[in-house]
Amino acid sequence: MRLRVEQKGASGLADYEILEMLLFPGVPRRDTKPQAKALINSFGSLSAVLEAPAAALKEAGVGPACVRLLALMPEIAEKLSTPQTTKRADIGKWDKLLTYCHTAFTGLPAGQLRVLFLDIKNHLLADEPVMDMPDKTTKACVADILKQALAHNASALVTVRLVSDGLSRAQQMQKDIPFVQALLKAAPLLALDVHDHLVMRNGQWLSFRTMGQDEW
Template identity: 45%
Template sequence: MAKPSFPTDEKNLLRGTGPQGHRMRMRHRVLSNGAEGLADYEVLEMLLYYSIPRRDTKPLAKALLHRFGSLAAVFAAPGPELRAAGVTDQALLLVKFPPVVAERLALAEERLRPILGSWDQLCAYLSAAMTSAVPGQFRLLYLDNRNRLLADEPVDDFASTAPIFRRALALQAVALIGIQKTLSGLNSAAAPLRLFARRLEGETPRLSMRLHDVVVVSDRRAPLSLRQKGLF
């Protein structure tokens, strides 16, 4: 990706001293290389200097981190304590926004990628996700290393596992959960489902994956775990 270009006057500022030159160099650094490499005090410094235009904000940023102990603690600190530490009302508005943004991003991520690391979490997901599923359809849940859902997709053919593992590798999944919806519980799906579960169970370790479970769901009964029943 091409590096951002800067007008001549900005290039002069990059070579200058004082707060303006320092800020321009910080801006150039972030635009050129991203913000990931910034130290905590630099992140806070940049937030503060947008609301404190004619002052070096590095000393204030370092003082806040020293006083409260961490960047997260600065963001969570009560307004009166931040004011007492030298944060202006205008700067306080900026300091209070990152926790709100982070929380909302986390909630959005949780809705998009629910964690399915326990039986209760899985049942809660299935109660919502499988209401409109087609009876007889087999689905696979692909999970990451934190048991977050990466994809919930139908499997139309039990003849080959190759498409399943290609998809799992593409998603960087490390675990699978199979789901079959039936009209009358396990009896109507038992034989082919158990055979396919055994096949997946035998093949997943070769790709450093794991089959967590295969679950049968129906509108009339609670979800049934084939693993808990010892059926594969």
């Protein structure tokens, strides 16, 4: 039976054989096939055995260790069938945005452009770099960002530039203005809000929009 499981999985087993394997850890030196068949005959099906109260299983001759194991099966099945939700960072307030940026971007290469894609509640969906190489046009860079926004089903975004070597924060912002203006012009076509563009270096920042707002 072990070989069949290895080759075909549990789908290749009869119900009593699955139950037989579940009973085995509780009575490892005994043939569990007769007990497995008897339980299915008594309760009517494998699912009925797994959902049976502990008292009924004990009355049917199932030992304490096996009772505990069988009782876990429905709970495991329910857990596996429940969609797992990933907790997303909430960066809907200015201080939370800055804290996230300071934590996430420390040590990243200077000059890199990051995009924070947000859902309708300003929870972070994704934080991704944008390849804005010297030979890449502003239009192509904006197009890439919009494609990524569609892929993430984003409602809004924040762009963050890590100041390039040799530039001040003000110089970097001035250099990025054509890109930001192009993004602000294109984003509404996808009903996408551009909350802000930041330039950052060593924990200090400049904002394209009005700074110091509590929330967007």
